[in-house]
Amino acid sequence: FVYFRSECACRAMSMSAGSMHRTGSGSRMSVRVSMQRSARLHQGTGQLIEQTTAPPIWPVVLLSGLHYSSMAMAMMIWINVCRMANPVAFVPSEDGEIRVDSETQTLYSRLLVMNAVCEFMTSQLVGGLSDQYGRKLLAISAQLGQVVDYFTAGLALAPIWFEYVQTPTFLVTPSLFFCRGLAGLLGNVRIAMGAYIADISTPAECSARLAFSGAAMTIG
Incomplete structure (x- = not known):
């Protein structure tokens, strides 16, 4: 935007200078005023370019780490949620526990596939x-989707503080597929973060900042 304004100012100055030779003395004053305004505009944009600094990168790095750390911490919660989706999750028999574990892993894998396909x-x-x-x-938007x-x-899950706030059992599995999708x-936060880093970095700094x-993400 700043470059566009500077370019327009330069073009206005050249057009005003060319029109000075074609017009009479009556229009020389307006041409001179136009040239002065164009010169001030060009000078102002030049000062804006000199004073503008790139925003810091630490908010992007912090957001990336927090986003993926929350995903890692929620992994065990998702295992318990998948157990709740099974109607025989709390049957005390040994065969029932083996079947629950198998169905829990299957449901969790399907939820991961759903998330990956939508992404x-x-x-x-x-x-x-x-x-x-x-x-x-x-x-x-990626953070809102995660929330x-x-x-x-x-x-x-079983309510802890609010007794009547719980998803019915028959709606647990459809709601999980919906929210995972x-x-x-x-949830393509990595693409937006990479594009933002490329915008605020020079070619020499871009690779190092993307590595940060x-x-x-890995530490998170």
Whole structure:
């Protein structure tokens, strides 16, 4: 935007200078005023370019680490949620426990596949959407999808503070697939973060900053 304004100012100055030779003395004053305004605009944009600094990178690194650390901490919660989806989850027989473990693993694997497929479906659109609507909007939408995902999973567990706030047993499995799919559709936070880092970094700094973001994801 700053470059566009500077370019327009330069063009206005050249057009005003050319029109000075073609017009009479009556229009020289307006041409001179136009040239002065263009010069001030060009000088102002030049000062804006000199004073503008890139935003810091630490919020991106912190967001990446927190996003993936929450995913790691929620893994065991999801195992318990998948157990709640099974109607014989608390049968004390040994055969029942083996069958519950098998069905729990199967359901958890299907939920992971659901999340991955939905994330793959939107991976080709996130780049264009972030260019059109901004990087922050895509990053915030990923966090909102994660909040809905974890909140829906929490409703499937036995209530601790609120006795009557719990998902019915027959709706647990459909709600889990829905929230996992929604989190996958909105969860391409890595693409938005990478594009944001590329925007605020020079070519020499970009690779190192992307490595910092990847390290934060791994540590998280």
